[in-house]
Amino acid sequence: MALQATERARDLEAYQADLRAAGLDAPWAEPGPLIRPKASAVQARLWRWADIEPLVRRSAEFMTLGRGAERRVLRLDNPGVPERTSTHTISTAVQYILPGEVAPAHRHTPNAVRFILHGHGAYTTVEGDKCVMEPGDLVLTPSMTWHDHGNEGRAPVMWIDGLDSPVLRYLENLAMDTYPEERQPVAAVSGVSERRYGAPGLRPATAESGPTAGQLLHYRWEVTHAALLRQRELSASPYDDVLLEYVNPSTGRSVLPTLGCYIQMLRPGIRTRSHRETSSAVYHVVAGAGHSVIDGVRFDWTHGDFFAVPPRAWHEHANDGGDPAILFSFQDVPLLTALGLYRTEA
Ligand SMILES: [Fe+2]
Ligand SMILES: [Fe+2]
Incomplete structure (x- = not known):
């Protein structure tokens, strides 16, 4: 009997060597289910503005x-x-x-979004549309749109970049081109997309073509903040309180196919x-200031800080101060929704 078992093990070993040589694998040779649930490797974590800001300023040296x-x-x-991104789908x-x-x-193939933090006089030109950015503004550079930035002000400018580059990397489609000149030519008037699509409830009745057709590229802080203030007296989400999503005014869908942008109070x-x-x-x-509990760990945050919430992590937020706390977020909800995989659990 023992001899038979030894022979069988030897035969299996030889069989597996044949499989490897043929470029095949037999998952049933390992004990356990075929699809093994995997915990997320993404960690809940906090980045403090008090740490970030001086290091950002020193980077110019x-x-x-x-x-x-x-x-x-x-x-x-x-x-x-891996590869130094903030979650498995979002690079910040x-x-x-x-x-x-x-x-x-x-x-480049990744979609990008920027949210302005500090300073005045900087611009992003997207496909010739010069968007002059102020703190709190959101500016989009959709996949494969030419973009350059400049600072025409008198002090340094800082902003957040959010990209879906990890998704593009996973899909083996990371690519980038450099423009022949340092800057693109700009349109005769600045803020073209804002002029076309920046009025709530109105859009041009004439069709537009080109890589940014139908898209608002620049979402102003005054508009965003006013919308938050108008909503605060209404009923709110028990999980997020007052939560607004930035959307494409032509389609009503998320600003980018992979990444949604949100503002909440x-x-x-x-x-x-x-x-x-x-x-x-x-x-x-x-x-403002407050804290979030993510999978049982409390993270206290204040103005300028960042924190990441991994997929399927329990999370709740609290405002501990006497003033409203305002959070901006990038979330990969549109990507999960497109794949039929977006779920919530209370
Ligand atoms: Fe870029
Ligand atoms: Fe949530």
Whole structure:
């Protein structure tokens, strides 16, 4: 009997060697189910603005903008994610640009979004549409649209970049082109997309063509903030309090196919109920102070901080102060929804 078992094991070994040689694998040779549930490697974590800001400012000592060094950014690194992104689908960075500097024109397959933090006089030109950005503004650079930045103000400017580059990497479609000149030519008037699509409830009745057709590229803080204030007296989400999503005004859908952008207000004293989602998120604290509990761990945050919520992690938020807390977030909800995989659990 023992001899038979030894023979069988030897035969199986030989069989597996034949499988390997043929480029095959027999998953049933390992004990356990065929599809093994896997915990997320993405970690819940907090990045403090008190740590980030001085390091961002010092980065100018070590990095000169130009060809081959196109963006002065510091990425928010999640130790659970390979290749230094903030969650497995979202890359987040803080970008710094000095007065007079130009971040040369390029385009890439990842979709990108920027949310302005500090400073005045910087612009992003997207396909010739010059968007002059102020703190709290949101500017989109959809996949493969040419874009360059510059700072025409008198002080440094900082903003957040959010990209879906990890998704493009996974799909084996990461690509980038550099524009032949440092800057693209700009349209005769600035803020073209805002002129076309910036009025709530109205859109041009004439068709537009081109890579940014039908899209609002620049969402102004005054408009966003006013919308939040108008909503605060209405009933709100038990999980997020007052939550608004930035959408494409032509389609009503998320601003980018992979990444949704959200702004929310946690009113003073609010403590939300806990829920979890199949999506992941990166939050930035625009104003106020409070805390979030993510999978049982409390993260206290204040103005300027960032925190990441992994997929399927229980999370709840609280505003501990007397002023409203405002959170901006990138969430991969549209990607999960497109795949039929977006779920929530209360
Ligand atoms: Fe870019
Ligand atoms: Fe949530």
